[in-house]
Amino acid sequence: MDSAKLKELLRNYLKGKSSVSENKAVDDWYEILEGDDPVSLDDAKAEKIRAEMWLAISTELSPKAVPIKKLHYNWLRVAASFLLFGAIGFLIWTKSNPVPLPGNISSAEITYTYITSKSGERKLITLPDGSRLTLNSASSIRFQNNFTKARNVQIIDGEVFFDVKHDKSHPFIIKSGALTTQVLGTAFNIRAYDALDKMSVGVTRGKVSVAVEGKPAHFLTKGRQLVFQKRGSHISLSPFNANTLSWQQGYLLLNDASFEEMAVLMNKNYGVQISAPERSVKSKHFTASINTSMPYMQALEVITAIHHLKIKERRETIEIRK
Structure with missing residues (x-):
């Protein structure tokens, strides 16, 4: 059923002009809606639906409205029906305009764990997939809890050494400011201090892909590093100095x-x-x-x-x- 026919059906339902079979269809849809999670609409669609809901509700609240008991029942019918129309319309819209999410997980299902090291502290953690991370002093990260769908980590501030467990089916993705680093299984160091203009990714084992927003990705192998300067968005490639990792000692x-x-x-x-x-x-x-x-x-x-x-x-x- 297209959106125009659906809207006409709902208006007839609200006016009491729909048939018994049509009433049953709407009621059945409403029952299905009750079991679903709330949906999120973009601002324009949400505003349109709110306006339509208010128009219908304000009509019911006019001096010509029926007695209170019936008014309450009709108000619920109005709200539920327009929410149903909005939900179905949103589902139709998302099918034609899909929004990709990491690992095909809806935003409502994504939860994170936050890890922070103190000044002067180095912290070693093991992620759910077996990958090991070492946080330099006063660094903070968050990682997605469900690693069965996607292995996503964000460096909020600081420096982190990654020893990533190989998994060809699930790329390991690190977001650090404007940089996105993607690997399957390797070891590398990322320095991404929020207070510094310069960021870097240095590889000690394997191969990584590093992409800056709006620019082609660079592939780094063992002994190479990428340096990114925020001011001017300048990228340079150079040998990686292994002494950089002395912070771990x-x-x-x-x-x-x-x-x-x-x-x-x-x-x-x-x-x-x-x-x-x-x-x-x-x-x-x-x-x-x-x-x-x-x-x-x-x-x-x-x-x-x-x-x-x-x-x-x-x-x-x-x-x-x-």
Whole structure:
């Protein structure tokens, strides 16, 4: 039955002009609707249905309305019928305009688990499929609980090393800002700090696909990395430095790091805020390997001594000066 005939049937039903068989058909549809989960409509369709519902209901509430008991019954018929029409119309619309969801799971069925590591903490977790993730200090992720349908993980903030269990039937997909990394089974590192302009994906085993929104995917093999700069959406490919993974052994590696990067990583590892009032200090780059078991002031002394800089503690921040 097309939508025009369905709408005509419902209007006749509301006016009491439908036949016994038509009444039964509508009632049967309503019984089916009662057992279904609520549906979500797009704004335009929902607004149209609300307007039609209100028009029908306001008519029933006019001075010419029948006594209260009958009014209540008719109000329920009006609301149920128009909701039924909207639900059927929505089903017809979605069949012609399907919206893909990961693993063909409806959004109502998707649930997530959130994992967060504290400042100075590295956390190892095992996902439902057997894949192992190591979170760097002050990092947070969420993953889809139902891994039988789709293996989806999102890096909310921070750095994570992935050792993914091979499953050719279910690709492993990681969303980190503008980057989407997809694998079947491999090992790789993703740095995706929200506060930093630079993001990276480095591969230690196997092969991964990395796609930036609106750009073709890049395929990385062992020993290669992709670096993405948010400002300007610039992508570069280069060899992956395995020393980058020294954070898993409790080291903070600064490899020609900008002041911004150094300050963010110190904050993630020690929870301290670092600032530089002088532009000449902010423009410097830092190289050092710090054992994060040492106190933060000692770590800063190592970093600043290389560049002959001074440290000044303030109430809420630590300033680095010439």
